[in-house]
Amino acid sequence: MNMKKWETINKLKTQNAKLKIDELIDLLLENRGITTKKEREAFLHPKLEDVTPKSVGIDAKQLKQAIARIKQAIEKKEQIIVFGDYDVDGITGSAILWETLHSMGADVWPYIPSRVEEGYGLSVKALENQALRAKHPTLIITTDNGIVAHDAVKFANEQGIDVIITDHHVPPAGGDAKLPEAYAIVHTTKLCGAGVAYVLSKEINNVILGRRDDDSRIAKVTAVRDSGRTSFARMTEEEDNHLELATLGTVADMVPLTGANRAIVKNGLPVLSQTKRRGLLALFKQAGLQQETFSVYEIGYIIAPRLNASGRIASAMDSLRLLCTTNTKRAEALAELLEATNKERQVLLREAAEDAVLRVKQQAASSKKLVIVAQESYQEGVIGLVAGKLVEAFYRPAIVIAKREKISKASVRSVSGFNVIEFLRIHAAHFVNVGGHPMAAGFTIETEKIIMLQQLLEEQAEKMLDEATLTRKLKIDCELSLSMITEKLYEALQVLAPFGMGNPEPVFATRDVIIQDIRVMGKEGSHLKLFLRQEKDSFEAIAFGMGERASELHVGDTIDVAYTIDENTWNGNTKLQLKVKDIVKQAQAV
Numbered sequence: 001m002n003m004k005k006w007e008t009i010n011k012l013k014t015q016n017a018k019l020k021i022d023e024l025i026d027l028l029l030e031n032r033g034i035t036t037k038k039e040r041e042a043f044l045h046p047k048l049e050d051v052t053p054k055s056v057g058i059d060a061k062q063l064k065q066a067i068a069r070i071k072q073a074i075e076k077k078e079q080i081i082v083f084g085d086y087d088v089d090g091i092t093g094s095a096i097l098w099e100t101l102h103s104m105g106a107d108v109w110p111y112i113p114s115r116v117e118e119g120y121g122l123s124v125k126a127l128e129n130q131a132l133r134a135k136h137p138t139l140i141i142t143t144d145n146g147i148v149a150h151d152a153v154k155f156a157n158e159q160g161i162d163v164i165i166t167d168h169h170v171p172p173a174g175g176d177a178k179l180p181e182a183y184a185i186v187h188t189t190k191l192c193g194a195g196v197a198y199v200l201s202k203e204i205n206n207v208i209l210g211r212r213d214d215d216s217r218i219a220k221v222t223a224v225r226d227s228g229r230t231s232f233a234r235m236t237e238e239e240d241n242h243l244e245l246a247t248l249g250t251v252a253d254m255v256p257l258t259g260a261n262r263a264i265v266k267n268g269l270p271v272l273s274q275t276k277r278r279g280l281l282a283l284f285k286q287a288g289l290q291q292e293t294f295s296v297y298e299i300g301y302i303i304a305p306r307l308n309a310s311g312r313i314a315s316a317m318d319s320l321r322l323l324c325t326t327n328t329k330r331a332e333a334l335a336e337l338l339e340a341t342n343k344e345r346q347v348l349l350r351e352a353a354e355d356a357v358l359r360v361k362q363q364a365a366s367s368k369k370l371v372i373v374a375q376e377s378y379q380e381g382v383i384g385l386v387a388g389k390l391v392e393a394f395y396r397p398a399i400v401i402a403k404r405e406k407i408s409k410a411s412v413r414s415v416s417g418f419n420v421i422e423f424l425r426i427h428a429a430h431f432v433n434v435g436g437h438p439m440a441a442g443f444t445i446e447t448e449k450i451i452m453l454q455q456l457l458e459e460q461a462e463k464m465l466d467e468a469t470l471t472r473k474l475k476i477d478c479e480l481s482l483s484m485i486t487e488k489l490y491e492a493l494q495v496l497a498p499f500g501m502g503n504p505e506p507v508f509a510t511r512d513v514i515i516q517d518i519r520v521m522g523k524e525g526s527h528l529k530l531f532l533r534q535e536k537d538s539f540e541a542i543a544f545g546m547g548e549r550a551s552e553l554h555v556g557d558t559i560d561v562a563y564t565i566d567e568n569t570w571n572g573n574t575k576l577q578l579k580v581k582d583i584v585k586q587a588q589a590v
Contacts, residue, residue, distance in 0.1 A: 004472040004582050006509065006562065008479065019484065021492045028496060028506050031477050044495055046263035048243075053199055056190040056260050066164045066184035066200070067207045073106065073139045074208070080108040081137040083122055083145070084320070085193065086115055086311030088252035088304045090144035092245040093166070093197035095323045097143055099242070100201040104208070109135055112316040115381055119409070120435075120442060121145035122152040127159070137161055139183075144193025144249075146180065147171045148435045153180035166196045168255075169435055170421050172428075190260055194249025198242055198264070244272040244280075245323065251296050252304035254439075256502025265498045269294060279322035282335035283307075296498045309342035312381030349382045353389040356400060366394040369470060370461035372454050374401035374408065384411035384440070391415060395472050397423075397461065403447060407432065412441040417469050427456055474582050476562055480508045482537035490565050490576055507581055509562045510534060520550050528553075532561065532578070540568075543580035553583065560584045 009031045029035075034043050042050070053063050073080050080101060084094030094110050101108040111132055113119065118126040122142050126132060139162050146153070146165035153163045162183040168191055171179060179185055186200055247268030250261050257265055273294040275281065284291050287302050310318040318341075322334040356373045360366050365373075371390050378386065383400040390398035391413045397420055401410040414420035419438040428434055430453050434443035445453060499505040516538065517531040528543040528550060541563065543549075553559070563578040 004474040006474050006476055006582070006584075008476045008509065010478045021489055024478075024489070025492055025495065028477055028493075032503065043258075043262070046266050048263055048267050051199065051260045051263050053203060056188045056195075056199065058186055058188050058196075058199065062184045063186055063200070063203060066166075066186050067204055069139065069162060069164060069183055070101070070141070070204060071208050074101065074104055077107050078139055079135050079137040080106055081132065081135060081140045082108060082110045083126075083140050083142045084110060084112045084316075085121065085144040086112050086316035087144070088307045088319075089193040089249040091307060091311070091316055091319050091323065092249035092252075093143035093192075093194035094320055096194060096197040096201050096242045096245050097141060097166075098320075099324060100204055104204075109137075110317070110320055111135075112311070112320060114315065115311060119444065122149040122156075122163070124152050124155045127152060127155055127161075139164070142166055143197050144168065146182070147185070147187060148180070148433065150178075150180045153182050157181065166193070166200055168193050168196055170437060172425065173422070191264075192250045192253040192255045192261070194246045194253075195255075195261065195264055198246035201242055240271065241275065241277060243268045244275050244277070247272055248299060248303065248307075251299040251498075251500060252307070254300075254501045257296075257498055257500040258502045262498070262503065265296070265500075269296075269498060277323065278328050278331040279325050279334065282328070282331040283322065283338065285332075286335040286339045296500050300500075305345075306338045306342045309345040310338055312345050313348065313379060314341050345382065348379050349385050349389075352378050352382055352386045356386050356390055357393050360390065360394060366396065368458060368461070369396060369465040370458050371396045371398040372401070372457065373399070374403045374410075374450055374454075376403045378402045380409050383409070384413070384442070387411045387413040395470060397465075399457070401445075401450060403450065406447055408445055408447045408450060410443050410445065412436070412443070414439045414441075415469065416473070418465060423457075423460065423464065426460060427453065430456070474562055475504070475507065476509045477506045478508060480510055482510055482513070482532070482534040482539060485537075485539065485565060485576060485578075487576065490567065493565065505564045507562055507564055509560060511560045512586075513559050513561050515553060515555055515557045515559060517555060518550065518553055520547055522547060525550070528580075530580070539576065539578050541578035541580050542568075543583065546580065546583070549583065553585070558586050560586060 010027050029040060029043065034040055053060065082094050082097045084090040090112065094112065098108055098110045113126045118129060122145055138160065140156060141164045143166055145167055147167040147169050156163050164184045164186065165180060165182045166186040168189055170189060171177065186196060188196060191199065246264050250264050255261050273292055283303065283306060287306065289298055289302060307319045310316050318334055318337055322331060322338065325331050325334065359373055360371055365371055371394055378400065380402040383402050387398040387400040390400065395415055397412065397414045397418055399410055399412045401408050412420050412424065421436045421438055421441045424434050424441055424443060430445065430449055432444040432446065434441065436442055493506055496506065513532045513534050515530055516533050519529045521527040521529050526545060526547040528546045530541045530543060532539050532541050561583050562581040564581065566577055566579045567574055568577040
């Protein structure tokens, strides 16, 4: 059983049922570092017009160069390639830029590399691929990749191809670190890749077309021929259907839902719930989703896995085609394909994850501060997910390597408070390439170096990681009595949504709660359903993934419980329920 250390953020005495709801909201905002009136307004009512290149830290000179080059390519009918990544972030960002340029009459094609054959991001191998070379591009615009693609950019330049990089990944640090010699680099770590594409798309419209739109709308371009050249007509306005794509990418890439990201998602969710995109509608139908109740949860756990599946074990172009198609039958066929691909992905993940967990236990590797597993049988497309499963099981940074004859690929997942990309770059000289974020990264390595690297990384982890970092923590906003939990409180909490990375759903704790009843749920008994009482107040609670604790907990036990507040609808009836995060029997209370 994995014990968690409870950390209560606010120690105020909130057990008093007379505490006003607005006072509690103020307390929750303070827990999130929001204290001034200006910060409160920006958080509760984020505006899209505040999401600008300047506000997210995009270099103005680089942006100007990028747009000027794009305008030239459109006017001269040059072949443009939008070169994306194979995850949801890269796919949605590619769709945004391709649709924007295509609508302007550009000769533009999307390209997403094969994970297995070409690897991640812009690479020499991808540039040498006949499918890309046949297009004869003179301009490549990357999406969600490129910030470390030095060799590929150099190779492209030698072929007479200009490269504009749009990316959000962490660039190499240090005084010696250099960025690729691209024509222009549109970069920020404050957005996801699709967010960068969204901001660039709006600036392309604003600058090239000489106009500024209301941020809730986007202009539709009609390109007209004039003596063999392309001029730009004034545009008619329609709903901003690129905001919904930026929302999908932002949530799926698990970037912090604060600042500009929060503005995109907060304003994008209502747009997404009303989408008319045939591909998304077909995908929603295939997944059994109600469009009007769309939330961050549906994106992260239902839609994103289906869009990601094609890039993991097939071709991410199928997901891109789904997003961009205007043909209903084509959309339905692609949605069915993604559904089948996702089921195949689930099987591969389950088999690899079970094998990896077993190997770690057999090797007693969980006693180390870093978990590393390398196997020939692992499919490259699921190793990131397997690494995530290892972190869940052992709460250690995890590296999973798909071992091949000469070159092997790895995915890395970290624990809170440990910057894994900085950790890996300490030994950058041993990788073919390495890149990523503080919590998730990846690298390619010569297979013969795996054992040597494993030893180096394990030794480094012993020095850099302490037991405090490797202890699961549960941050609790404050303590409540069950009497304070009302429908009015639940509704008030929704002003803090959307919840996600950087803005977690409020977690509360209640002490001295009695278990009135307890039941095991799920096909394999993996969940618990509890009925909890404190004095005159009682609530139903659901504890996902805690079925193993059924033998430990009994009717009549007094417990401390940590939870979020949720609504549950069943047979047309809606009532509040607690979603349990942790349970501590009082004898073990922290």
